[in-house]
Amino acid sequence: MGRIAPLGPAADPVGNTGYAYRATPAMSVRHSLLALLAEEPRHGYGLKAQFERSTAGTWPLNVGQVYTTLARLERDGLAEPTDPDGDASGARQSWRITDLGREALGRWFEEPVALDPPARDELAIKVLLAIAADAESVGPILVRQRAAALERMAELTRHKAKADPMRELPWVLVLDALLLKLEAEVRWLDLVAARLAARGQR
Amino acid sequence: MSAPILRMEAVERHYESAGQRIRVLGPVDLELARGEFVAIMGPSGAGKSTLLGLAGALDRPDGGAVFLDGQKLWGLRGDELAALRRRKVGYVFQDLNLVEGLTALENTRLPLELDGLARRKADPVALAALERVGLGELAHRFPEELSGGERQRVAIARAFVGPRELLLADEPTGALDSLAGETVMRHLRTACDGGKSALLVTHDARHAAWADRVLHLVDGRFAHDNASVGGR
Amino acid sequence: MGALRALLRVEWRNHRRHPWRTALLVVWLALPSAGLVAGWALVRTVPDDKREYIAARYGAADLLLSQVREPVFEAASTNWPADASYTRFDLGEEVLATNSGPRLVSTLAFEPGALEPKGLACGIAVVKRGRAPVGTGEVALSPSLLAAKRARLGHEVEWGGQRVRVSGVAVLPGDLRADLVVRELVRDAPLGERRVLVRYHPSFGRSWGQELQRRGIEWKDRRSGQGPHRQDRMESAVVLLVASFGFAVAALVVGAAVSVGLRRRQRDIALLTSLGTPRFLVARAALVSIVAVSLAAAVLGAGMGALGAALVHPVLPLVVGRLVGELEFRPLSFAAAPALAVVFSTIAAWPAILRASGLPPRVALGLARPLREVSGGVPWWPLGVAGAGAIAVFTSRPLVDGGTPGSIVFGSILGILGWASAAGGLLRLLGRGAGRWPLPLRLVARDAARAPLRNGAAAAAVLAGLSLAMLLSSLSGAVQRAAGEAGAGRDATLTLFLAGALGMGLAVVAAATALNAVEAGPDRRVLVLTGASPHTLRLVEGARAAYLALVGGVLSVPAGLLPTLGVLRLADVPLSFVMPWPELTFALLILPTVAFGLGMFVSFLLEPRRTHDRAPLLTPNP
Incomplete structure (x- = not known):
């Protein structure tokens, strides 16, 4: 997907004219990962790949960002590792959504996006x-x-x-x-x- | 590069209104190369439809000259104009582009049939044109059995049937929803990529964006902000 | 009430904006009204009623003595009272040499004064100009003989071997064209048969008649005279029927014109209804408007009819070949004309009004055509009706007294109705099967199939007129052949009827075609933009007109000829079928061709003329 490059917020080719697609990354990445986990449990790298496919490559993530977000989700009780005994930051570890997480996701989908x-x-x-x-x-x-x-x-x-x-x-x-x-x-x-x-x- | 399919040189058009001569267009120059797709935008009353009418010999300029496929449109008789329309140029308007009593295939075949081509020879050509706009399956439907978008696609197929290669379109997507409008533009784009040419008048930037060039007409003149998208 | 008045004002402005369309309606409704009033008045003056029939035999007398021999009569009349009034007249035939060869002519001889208005023989012959002949040196001749002798009033002509003066022009009231010579009676030289006209005298008793019979003189009483069984009611029925037919044709035109008008205004109407005007109010305003136009047209027509009848009456004898009675208008005809006009035009306009006022605003506000009328397959039930008619005709048995059974009439009417109502379904079928036809024909066939009811009615009007013309012509041909007058030539009435049927057919086809053409307006624009040459467009409009005429003409062949076959089968004398070639030619060839030409011509007239070089040739958007 080579066409990603000119589109990301970091690489706005027209400069500061304000018509690039803007999002609030912190909020959206968190909920997007939660949405992907709601489909099925996944491990970190799988999450990164699926996220990029779903957003048509407009939004590249690095793996580190994925893991820090997952850690925050676990802290807030929205997601949990499928194998509680495994290494939480390990590449083998896969994650699933909790009931609390489903609730939070539902609220996010229902809420209109503030412009x-x-x-x-x-x-x-x-x-x-x-x-x-x-x-x-x-x-x-x-x-x-x-x-x-x-x-x-x-x-x-x-x-x-x-x-x-x-x-x-x-x-x-x-x-x-x-x-x-x-x-x-x-x-x-x-x-x-x-x-x-x-x-x-x- | 071969001669442009359409060339307009210092074309002007005035209307008489209450004893006053009002300039609605021009002088403007315009060249449309073969295979090129040009969109004309501009506010209402800027002269977009007038320009299109002049390009297609629906109307005559009071100044300048229009050349269609190298032929100067001047002093043509009624039957010569008719022959020109049969062989060179097709029109698509917002609505009512098809003859109600003819099927999609017969509508597409119409210019060939009017030109005296035998039905046996015309039918495969027309069918091929319909298939290019994805309507091969619906060839035997009557216009009232087609959706608005399908009707416009039949009109595009007819404009490009056989040797015909210039399409003049005035808000062809004006009566359509976004998706149907996009499908129409997609087929127009494909046709132009295949070597046909189109001049599109629209007020919709999303549809103009399908063109190779977008010209902005203000008060009868082209604004010099011609967004020329190079590379083609 | 205020709303209706406002709507009526709209209607009134609409009539003023399209004066020609309104004028068309008025003319079409005024014509049958005029025909009704004039026809009814004139038709009563023409045929010999009982009074005229008797006057032609008895003159003003009460008794007619025939085959009289002079000595016997003189002997018989010696006993008659002195004031008994009678007059002799002779009835004979002779061969007269004329410039165009010898002719067999009737000769009547009267006593002096008998032909005067108070004379007993008044009414047997009439001296139109000059005076009755006096003495052997004068004769009165009929106009035909004067022409044949190349003589004028006052000239001398050769007659009976001597030269005589023409003292007057005489005619038989019942047959103005008869060759007739009138001269003065010579008592001792009877000419052919001698008759005596006698006025009844109170002293004549039963013995008077017996006395005559005893002497071998035949006599008849005027009061026993048999006139033709002619009823006034019959002729009224014929006039009403013909007028109704005229009104029915007018109704087709009215229906078409109202549809065109309302269709052009469908946006206005949709705006009115979307503003909250009730539909029934819109419909009522349109209805009131059409009723007003019909009434005005009928009154105008009745006036024109009365005037026309008064103008025609003096020259009517030249047309019908007999003296005609006094002109007498029927008050009923003045009432019937407006009533028929209103009824027919209301019935005709009603579907169009309902359709226009009932159109969903979405359709009405758009420029799209209204949806197709209900589609259907083969028109079985109309064909069934036609079939039932044919069966009724062919299974009828002659009545014992030789009269025509009602089932033939009934069957023929059923047949015509059946074929007529099949026209719509046939148009639909043709529209569906038009796929391989040449472009103009394919277009008009499919357009006509969009409104099969309306166009079927137009084709039916053509059918009705032509099939009746065929029936009459074929029957008259068969009778002529049976009478050995095969070469006698066509009856003028048939030609008149055919002309009427053709004119009416053309008018109705024109109205329906105009409506179809208006509805196909957007198509015409597409055709122009797609490169149809002006010639092609003319072909399309020509085909549009010819198509309906042709469908009606083709259907009129079975509708007209089947009843003929049935009638011939039942005739007392053996009659053979005669093909009505002129009618067939007109139905199948000439009417469609004329319609085609007219369509092309009108299309040519409507083409944009480039009077102003700067004017746009076409407006891209409607």
Whole structure:
């Protein structure tokens, strides 16, 4: 899965424009591992591989991160080793979810994902500040941003064109999510332009 | 590289309204290479549909020239225009693209049949076109027995049947849900990868993203933010 | 009430916005109304009723003495009272040389004054111009003989070996075309048969008649005279039937026009209903509108009919070849015309109104066509009805007194009804089997199959008219052949009937075709965009018109000829079947061809003309 590289939060190719797929890693990795354990007991390396497959390689984990998360889950009583006598950090050891863990997982699935308010979005802040300073100067920003977003969308769409929605569903779903966010951004940019134009006419 | 399938040079279009001459388009230049897929975006009233109408000889420019497959669209008689539409260019609109009284296969075959090709020869060609959009199984259904997305795919198959190679599409996914719209765009993309050409007017960035190039039309002119995605 | 008034205002604006469509309705409903009023008034003046029949034999007299020999009559009449009134007249035939060869003509000879309005012979012959001949030097001739002799009133002509002056133009009231010579009676030189007309005198008793009979004089009393058994009710029924047929045809046109109008307005109607207007109110407004139009049309038509009848009446004798009675309008006809117009147009418009007001807003607001009407297989029950009709016709036995049994009439009507109702199902079957037909025909067959009821009705209208024309023509041909007049030529009535059937068929087909074409509007646009040449589009519209005409024409062959076979089988005299070739040719060839041509022509007229070079050739989106 060589296409992982340009997408992870650590390797955002467009820089700080704010349209990369952001998550809150600490929360999500914990619950994701719990979700994988809910399917069947697994050992550490298996968890890492399955996690990367499910997120279509958008989110590489290192094994150390897996083990520290597992340790925290055990501490909170959400997961436990299948062989309590074995070495908890050993590669042979496999883990399973506890009842308490299933409850916590259920709560996580039920809870809607809280979205960042736009005010905290870097692009929004940039545009708002530019308008406050000088409405004229925002034009080029909008144009550049729109071009960049469209270019990015085209790139993602090319990935999607190559993907097989039957066999690579997670990957396609991730691409859909990214594309829809970008589309929302393009539409927002168009709306900003339209509103500025409408204000200019008055 | 061979000559472009579509070339527009300094094309302009005005409308008379209450005694005033209002420019709705142009002057614009546009070149569409064979196998290229270009999307045109822009706010309502920017002249997108006007541009498409001029490209497909549905309308005449009041300035500049349009060349379709190297042929200048000027002063053509009704039957010459009809022949042009049969052989060169297909249209797909948001809705009502198919003749209700004809099956999917007959709709696809229509340009060939109108051109006088025997049914025996036209049928395999049309069937192949339908199979390319994944509808070989539904060839004998009537339009009202097809879903909206399937109808649009039949229209795409018809636009590219046999030797026809230019598709002009005006919001072809406008009446479809996201998934059906994506399937339509996927087939359009595949056709263009196979050497056909398409000019797509849309206000939907996700659909425009399937194109090789996206042009932004504002107030009748192309904005210079042409997001040219190179490499093709 | 306010809501209905608002809706009626919408209807009224709609009529004003489409004056031509409304005018079409008015014309179609006014025509049968006019026909009803005029026909009813005129038809009563034409045939000889009992009064005319008797007048042609008895004149104004009460008694008619025939085969009279002069000496016997003189002897018999010597005892008659002095104030008894009588007059002699002679009835003979002679051969007259004319410019176009010798002709056998009837000669009537009257005593002076007998033909005057108060004369006893008044009504046996009529002197139209000039005066009755006086003396041996004058004659009155019928118009036909005047023409044959190339003579005019006042000229001298050769007659009976001497030159005589033409004193007048005389005709027989019952047959204006008869060759007739009228001259003054010469008492001692009877011409053919001598008759005497006698006015009854109170002194004539039973012995008077016995005395005459004893002397060998035949006599008849006017009151015993046998007139033709003609009933007023019969002719009224025929007029009403023909008018109803006209109204039924008008109803088809009305139904089609209302459908077109409502279909174009289906978005408006859907908006109205989605705003909370009850559907029944929309339907009621449409209904009130069509009733108002029908009433206006019928009143207009009745007025036109009365005027037309008054205009036609003076020249009617030239057409029917006999003197006609006084023009007399029937009050009932003025009531029947609006009533029939309203009933027929309401029935015709009702399905369209129900459909339009009942359309789900989702369908109505979209541009999609309404769904297909229910599909079905072979139209078994209509064919069954047609079959039952045929069986009724073929199993009827002649009545003992030689009359036509009712089962033939009943069976023929059943047959026509059956074939007519089979038309819709047949259209559906044809639509399904059209896969291998050429494009224009395939398209129109499938389009027609989408609304089989409506188009079936149009085909049925063609069928009904043509099959009746075939039946009449075939029967008349058979009778002519049996009478040895095979070469006698066609009866003008048949030609008139055929023309009527064709005109009506064309009109109904035009209405149904227009509706189909409107519904196929989006298809036409696709065809243009896909590269159909203007010629192809014209072919499609031509085929659209020809198709319905052809289906109706083909079905009219069994519907028209089967009853004929049944009737011939039962005739008293042996009649052989005569193929009605002119009708067949028109049904199968000429009507479809004309419809095709008209369809192409209308399509040509509707093509966008590039009067303004800058105008878009096509609007990409509807």
